[in-house]
Structure formats: structure tokens, C-alpha cells
Amino acid sequence: MRIYKVFTLLGLFISIFYNCSLPADDEEDSEGEDTATSELSWEGETDKFTINSKEGVHLNDPAEDSGTAYVTIPSTSVKNTRWEFGVHLTFNPSANNYARFYLTSSSNILSGSLNGYFIQIGGAKDNVTLYRQNGDQPKLLASGREVMKGNNSPQLYIKVECDNNGYWTFWTRLESEDGYTLEKQVKDTGIQSSVCSGIYCVYTKTRCKAFTFHHVRLSNGVETTTDPDNTPDKPDSEEPDITELPEDVRGMLLFNEIMYDNATDGAEYIELYNPTEQTIVLPQLFLYKMHEDGKVYSTTTLQNESPSQPLIIASKGYLCFSKYLDKIIQKHNVNRENLIEISKFPALDNEGGYLALSSTPKTGKGHTFDTCRFWDEMHDTDKSKTIGISLEKKSPELPSLNKNWRSSKHTTGGTPGIKNM
Known part of the structure; x- marks a missing residue:
């Protein structure tokens, strides 16, 4: 009788195990x-x-x-x-x-x-x-x-x-x-x-x-x-889809590096970081220059030279914008990957200022990715030696607060389009 019960329980276990496997093509x-x-x-x-x-x-x-x-x-x-x-x-x-x-x-x-x-x-x-x-x-x-x-x-x-x-x-x-x-x-x-x-x-x-x-x-x-x-040996290829943005985009893209007082052989630039788990694809971005009270006095469209080609920022990746890419490439020993040339890139005040990054050309609730301040006092080196030295984030995924910025530690003065030192 005991042997019969053992086999009964064993049969029940096996039945449950196989019924929990993925259904075959002809199974419900x-x-x-x-x-x-x-x-x-x-x-x-x-x-x-x-x-x-x-x-x-x-x-x-x-x-x-x-x-x-x-x-x-x-x-x-x-x-x-x-x-x-x-x-x-x-x-x-x-x-x-x-x-x-x-x-x-x-x-x-x-x-x-x-x-x-x-x-x-x-x-x-x-x-x-x-x-x-x-x-x-x-x-x-x-x-x-x-x-x-x-x-x-x-x-x-x-x-x-x-x-x-x-x-x-x-x-x-x-x-x-x-x-x-x-x-x-x-x-x-x-x-x-x-x-x-x-x-x-x-x-x-x-x-x-x-x-x-x-x-x-x-x-x-x-x-x-x-x-x-x-059988194809090559992967599929497809055009990137424009990212569907949520109602509030804050934090999806962040400022990561700012060169605002460049050396004579360099150029001004801003660098963005994508802290999310997805590649972000957008037709364009909008850079605001602002007063301390948040009032916008200048808006610049950031987009590829060919408007039909979207901006692509990989997950945990970088994208840098400047007016003079050749100078940046030569000065900082980087390639053109993650660099976008903007012919109307705005001049950044050497005395410092305020910036915002937006998904639209107009201010509005939920459209701002990030805001930041850049100022000489945010450097952690001798303030008399900040020309040609960018401000960079200590932790790129954290908010753009004053305490999260420092002087670039790279020998060229900056790391446009690549990870900070």
C-alpha cells in the first residue's frame, strides 16, 4: 500500500512538471x-x-x-x-x-x-x-x-x-x-x-x-x-525610431561637460549624457541661455547638419555640440564620433551663466531635460588657471548641482564626446 502511494505521488509530480513546460505548437x-x-x-x-x-x-x-x-x-x-x-x-x-x-x-x-x-x-x-x-x-x-x-x-x-x-x-x-x-x-x-x-x-x-x-x-x-x-549572415538594419517622450522628460538627458572659457587653439562646447537604459533618438534639441531668474534670452536648435538625420544618444552615452569641431578634435585628441557641429552655436559667457536643455523651442512644464549653472567658482583648481579647462560632472548620472562639478583632469583640458577622467 505504501509503495502504491509513493508511485502515485511521483506520477503526480511528473505530471505537474511537464504541464508547466512551455506549451508546444499544438497545445493550449x-x-x-x-x-x-x-x-x-x-x-x-x-x-x-x-x-x-x-x-x-x-x-x-x-x-x-x-x-x-x-x-x-x-x-x-x-x-x-x-x-x-x-x-x-x-x-x-x-x-x-x-x-x-x-x-x-x-x-x-x-x-x-x-x-x-x-x-x-x-x-x-x-x-x-x-x-x-x-x-x-x-x-x-x-x-x-x-x-x-x-x-x-x-x-x-x-x-x-x-x-x-x-x-x-x-x-x-x-x-x-x-x-x-x-x-x-x-x-x-x-x-x-x-x-x-x-x-x-x-x-x-x-x-x-x-x-x-x-x-x-x-x-x-x-x-x-x-x-x-x-541563411542570412548579416544582422538586420533598420532606421532608428524617434523616441516617444513621457509627459515629463526631466533627467532623461543631462549636462555633463561645459567648455566656456576655451584656449585659443580650442573651442567652446557642451556635452550631454544619457543616463537611461535606452537609446534616445530625437530630431533636434533646444539649448536655452538664461538669466539667473530663469528667463530665457537665447534659444539655439541642436541638430545634425542634415535635418533628416536624427540625433542619437546611446544608453550611458555622450553627445557633444560645438561650432568648431576641427579645433576640438585636434585640441583634445578625439574622433568625430559623438560630436555634432552647430554653425550657430551660441557664445558662452566667460564669466559664467545658466543653461537649460529642452525638447521644445518654447518653455513649458515637462519639456526641460536639465538645467545647470557654470561659474569659475565651481572649478576645483587654481582659478587663475581655468582658461582652456572644462567643467565636468563628477558623477554624470547625478543632478547638475554646483557640488557635482569640477575641473577636467584630462591633460588636454577636456574630454568632449567621451567619458570624463
Whole structure:
């Protein structure tokens, strides 16, 4: 009798385990518990998630504020690996609310610099995309269909495989669809090691409880049947989408460096920093010169020489504007990357002043990215030796307060377009 009970319980456990696996193409969505996902060894910012057999992995940020959150599971597989998971968003994703499932990562801190591959759900477009990330820079490899377009509460399943030849293939299936749709296949062998897989969410205050991942499963035994003659070896290419800005843009872009009293062989410039987790793409920006009371007396449009080409500021990246790029390049030993020439760049007062960066040519609530003051007293060197020395942020991601500025420590007097010393 006891043996019979043991086998009965064992059979029940096996039944539950397999029912919690990702549904096959011809199966209906499981409506029961997701024991398999909840029993994985999740680590990271677990205080921001609810993880149980009922919900899977559900974002539940107790701070109820905008931000990012991640959890990871150990995984060293790259080739010969299949990743499967379901995802449910209670909103239509946007540039400020989207999710990533990291297939591989060299770091278990998904909010920092890492090398890996990830699937992004949403963003500027309502599609599913495959990326490779090197350091802080994501590279689009393949774009899928816009499965979430017009869907305010998308529920879908995603399957990704990497075979032994380094060919990546991914499929998607909406909950309303009977089977998976093959999206794209592309070859990429740029990263061949991993320490974990994981979930990474980017959200505004109203979406801090709106992400759920479930039926997460990793497995091996991927069949290597890729025909190199019929499979693209080059990543997708697509034009960047203009970033959808929230009602209040403050803090999305920050002043990071100001050269206002340049040497004779140099030039004035301002440098911006993008502290967010997303690349920001805008047709133009607007630089205000202001009086101490905040009244604007000069507005300059910051844009590429070709107005049809938008400004692109990568996540954790820099963009510098000046009237004389050749002088800056020669003086500071930098290349043209992250530098934009503005023929009508305003003269900055050598005695100091006030600046603001805006998304519109007119002042208004919610349109200002950042404001700052630049003054000789903010230098931390001998005030008689500040000519040709820029003011730079100590911590680029922090507010532009007087105490967060110092004299540039670089031998050339500044670091336009690159990280501060």
C-alpha cells in the first residue's frame, strides 16, 4: 500500500512538471500553476518581484516608482541551447516601458555593462527583437513582426534556439494563435560564454506591477540543420525610431561637460549624457541661455547638419555640440564620433551663466531635460588657471548641482564626446 502511494505521488509530480513546460505548437496555454518557473534559482533584485507557482515571475516593485529591475538564473550554455518562455504585459509597450529576456550574459547584474544576447519585447516598436550586447552597446541582430501592435495587454510565447554553428533562430506565438511563427534566423558567434540568463524590466511609475514572465525553460539538444547558403549572415538594419517622450522628460538627458572659457587653439562646447537604459533618438534639441531668474534670452536648435538625420544618444552615452569641431578634435585628441557641429552655436559667457536643455523651442512644464549653472567658482583648481579647462560632472548620472562639478583632469583640458577622467 505504501509503495502504491509513493508511485502515485511521483506520477503526480511528473505530471505537474511537464504541464508547466512551455506549451508546444499544438497545445493550449496552461492555466494551472507554473511550478517549474517558480522553483528555478532566481537571484538578483528579487525584492522587486513576486515569484510563485501562481504567477511565475511578476514585477511587483514595492517602491512603486519608475526604474529598472532584474532577476537571473545560472546558465552557462550558448550554443546547442533552446530558451522558451511566456510573457504577459498589461499594457502596450513603449520606449519607456519594455522588457528583455537575457538568453546569455557575462554578468549577473543585468542593469550594468555585460556581454550577451537578449530578446527585447517592445520598445520604440511593438515587435520582438534579438540583440547582441557588448559592454553598454546593444546591436540589433534580427527584428520580428509587430505582434503587439494595437494590443493593450499582449500575451505571447517566445522560443529561441542557437545551434552548434552559431545560427540563432526565434519564433513567437500570441496566445490567440494555434502555433509558432518563425520570425528570423541569423548567424552570430561574437559571444561564446555565459554565466546566467535573466529577466530585465524598464518601467515608469504606472507600470511597476505590469510585467509577468512564466513557463521559463532552458534545454539542450538543438538540431543543427542550418543551411548556410539560405541563411542570412548579416544582422538586420533598420532606421532608428524617434523616441516617444513621457509627459515629463526631466533627467532623461543631462549636462555633463561645459567648455566656456576655451584656449585659443580650442573651442567652446557642451556635452550631454544619457543616463537611461535606452537609446534616445530625437530630431533636434533646444539649448536655452538664461538669466539667473530663469528667463530665457537665447534659444539655439541642436541638430545634425542634415535635418533628416536624427540625433542619437546611446544608453550611458555622450553627445557633444560645438561650432568648431576641427579645433576640438585636434585640441583634445578625439574622433568625430559623438560630436555634432552647430554653425550657430551660441557664445558662452566667460564669466559664467545658466543653461537649460529642452525638447521644445518654447518653455513649458515637462519639456526641460536639465538645467545647470557654470561659474569659475565651481572649478576645483587654481582659478587663475581655468582658461582652456572644462567643467565636468563628477558623477554624470547625478543632478547638475554646483557640488557635482569640477575641473577636467584630462591633460588636454577636456574630454568632449567621451567619458570624463
